Amino acid sequence: MTKLMEIRHASKIFGQKTITGKQKQSTVALNDFTMTVQEAPPTITAVVGESGSGKTTLVRLLLGLTSPTSGEVLYRGTDIRKLSKDAQIQFLRDVQTIMQDPYEVYNPFYKVDHVLKVPIEKFKLAKSPAEAQTLMEESLSAVGLRPDDTLGRHPHQLSGGQRQRIMVARALLIRPRLIIADEPVSMVDASLRATILESLRKLHDDFGISMLYITHDLTTAYQISRNIIVLYRGDVAEVGDVDLVVRQPLHPYTQLLIESIxxxxxSQTWKKEKLDDESQSVASVPSQGCRFANRCPHxxxxxxQQAPPLYRTDEGRAVSCFLYKENPVLGNRGLDEVLEATQGTVASAAD
Amino acid sequence: MVNTVDDIQTASKRIDTAPVLTVNGLSVYYHTSRGAVKAVENVSFDIRAHERLGLVGESGSGKSTIALALLRMIKPPGRIETGEVILDGTDLVRLSEEQMRSMRLNKIALVAQGAMNSLNPVVKIKPQLIDGMKDHDIGLNDKQMDARVYELLDSVGLRKDVADMYPHELSGGMKQRVCIAIAISLRPKLIIADEPTSALDVVVQRQVMDTLLKVQEDLGASILLIGHDMGLMAQVADRVGIMYAGEFAEVSQSADLFSDPLHPYSQLLINSLPSIEHKGTLKGIPGLPPSLLDRPSGCAFRQRCPFAFDRCEAEEPPLREIRPNRLVSCHLY
Structure with missing residues (x-):
């Protein structure tokens, strides 16, 4: 297994400075996060959390759009800030992203061909214009779009779902090793959502591309991913096999999330029990101990007093909660131990 | 939330009462240089007292246009072409602008989609709550007004001291509750909630929704809930109308609709929803909604419909009651 990307003990802290330069208070967006994305076998890992959980910070760290306050982000063993020019180009090719908003990524003055042509030119994917054309048509067909209906049009002539699928086609065209999809379907209509998710899953199955699926929607995460990481205010609450985490959640926060869907x-209605009320606890994140403590029923x-470590409750799952403290604490390889274990179980189940 | 026999009885009681709002033959067009975009075409429905009616549909299906039309807030180039909107015996379409102004908030109120961003960032919560009540001149003195503000905050589950805070001091869910408090400040008969929770996280969504339903019950108001989250509709609405291309495909009691959808579009839409229960292939609906500039003849859904036959092209299916409390516009029935 070669390590494609690694995040080692990365934290991102946003300090708010006042105009006079005084340090006011700081927000921990991501706290000591460690994880590896293997080149093979390809996996789909979902990162789930509500606003402020640190999921977008994780994406920005992986793409090198922001640097960690402490810790490292590595691409094939080298810090992504210190890549050689060639390695940087390789990195830009290997790691692609699909962003949330299918409207803002397009320049309205260009035809949609532009977003497909630019990578072909930059990465010299085609030797002739005819080959470039074939390449574009193939990748559009692979995501279920008809090239004739798509190429030569301007973004405003296409629906949100079509535009998002063009972004998937663009990611495919480049043949990356990893696609980071940041809320790819949250702005798309329900009837098209399924189609886009299916084309993402197809990319994974047919082309062996790994995927990090960032979302707040546990339902779609459950549908397409193998592993899931649940983040709460910058910390990992629960991690592991998606079937375990979603079907039998252990962390009180995961339980609350799943109940609230x-x-x-x-026959399954929202329970009418009194919910923890965010409005009653304005200062809801405690400065020490478990970050979920103020909202936790248990x-x-x-x-x-102290922050819970990740306890390994199952072969393929770890939970950061003292309710499970009789289980062993996860070793220093962190999430990777669990994530690799789930690959093992799935692989052996398939045999 | 139908979960016990009692609840089912109250739900059907809600449905059997007299209508608060009756919409007849409403059409709303947006006039563009390329012709009229028929956003809502000849739509009729009613909302009964205490009822929770849901409107679902894809973007461009006309659900938000209906909300704006009921409030007479369609802006040019949009226009209400035909139809009547009878609220509590008054046809809103015929009212003068000034008369309509006095109806808004008073009889019919809106909780908008990004409502939390509609609060004025430089004004504290209390004056923003009072604003509408003052404008409608409900004749309270300052002290009574304060008391009313605290009462409103309490009814949406917010503490008193929120009154003296600025919007940026509140979370998204709290801001949305303030907007609910504003909407109910004059005890309207009908609350229109246009995707009231779509910008919120699931846990907060559930809290805000619970608050909205509680105040609706306390007031005895009816609610028109607009959204695209089918799960939320199933949990909340008594009846649901599924819109497609500016018309109703189906209007049914939600228990019936989600267990046994009748219109092919309802069926495909419900089947396309990813489930948290079991994994499977995700099936989208192939094709795209028709252009509203140039409606196809016959049924608007026929180009995407797996069951389409010649009659679907020749004549437009009317919305008919094919079973008790189930209106479907499809030639199959």
Whole structure:
């Protein structure tokens, strides 16, 4: 297994400075996060959390758009800030991203061909214009678009779903090793959402591309990913095999998230129990201890004194909660131990 | 939230009462240089007292246009072409601008999609709550007004001291609750909630939704809930109208609709939803909605419909009650 990307003990702290330069207070967006994305076998890992959980910070760190306050982000073993020119070009090719908003990524003055042509030119993917054309048509067909209906049009002539699928086609064209999809379907209509997710899954299955699927929507995460990482205020709450985490959540926060999803099956209604009320606790993130303590129905004294480590409750799952403290603490390889274990289980199950 | 026998009875009671709002033959067009975009075409429905009616559809299906039309807030180039909107015996379409102004907030109120961004960032919460009440001149003195503000905050589950805070001191969910408090400040008959929680996280969404439903029950108001989250609709609405290309495809009680959708579009839409229960291939609906500039003849859904036959092209299916409380516009039935 070659390590494509690694994040080692990365933290990102945003300090708010006042105009006079005084340090006011700091926000920990991501706290001591360690994880490896292997080149092979390809996996789909979902990163789930609500606003402020650190998921976008994680994306920005991986893409090198922001640097960690402490810790490292490595691409094939080298800090992404210190890549040689060639390695940097390789990095830009290997790691592609699909952003949330299918409207803002396009320049309205260019035809949509532009977003496909630029990477072909930059990475010299085609030897002739005819080959470039074939390449574009192939990748559009692979995501279920008809090239005739798509090429030569301006962005405003296409629907949000079509535009987002063109972005998937663009990512495919470059043949990356990893696609980071940051909320790719949150702005797309329900009927098209399924189509886009299916084309992402197809890229993974047919072309062996790994994927980090960043979302706040547990339902779609459950559908397309193998592993899931649940973030809460910059910390990992629960990590592991998606079937374990979603079907039998252990962390009280994951349980709350899953209970809160409105489902169309009317035999399962929202419980009418009194919810923890965010409005009653304005200062809801404690400065020490478990970050979920103020909202947690099972809070104990220890939760307010120290932050819980990740306890390995199952072969393919770890939970950061003192309720499970009889289990062994995850070793210093962190999330990787669990994530690799789930690959093992799935692979052996397939045999 | 239908979960016990009692609840089912109250839900059907809600449905059997007299209408608060009746919409007849409403059409709204946006006039562009390329012709009229028929955003809402000949739509009729009613909302009964205490009822929660949901409107779902893809973007461009006309659901938000209906909300704006009921409030008479369609801006040019949009225009209400035909139809009547009868609220509590008054046809809103015929009112003068000034008369309509007094109806808004008073009889019919809106909780908008990004409502939390509609609060004035440099004004504290209290004056923003009072603003509408003052404008409608409900005749309270300052002291009574203060008391009313605290009462409103309390009813949406916010503490008193929120009154003296600025919007940036509140979380998204709290701001949305302030907007609910503003919407109910004059005890309207009908609350229109246009995607009231779509910008919020699931946990907060559920809290805000619970708040909205609680105040609706306390007031005895009806609610028109607009959104595209089918799960939320299933949990909240008594009846749901599924819109497609500016018309209703189906209007059914939500329990029936989600267990046994009748219109092919409803079926495909419900089947396309990813489930948290079991994994499977994700099936989208192939094709795109028709252009509203140039509507196809016959049924608007026929080009994407797996069951389309010749009659679908020749004549437009009317919305008919094919079973009790189930209106479907499809030639299959």
């Amino acid at each position: 409105p489902v169309i099956d009317l 809070v104990m004294d220890i939760c307010r």
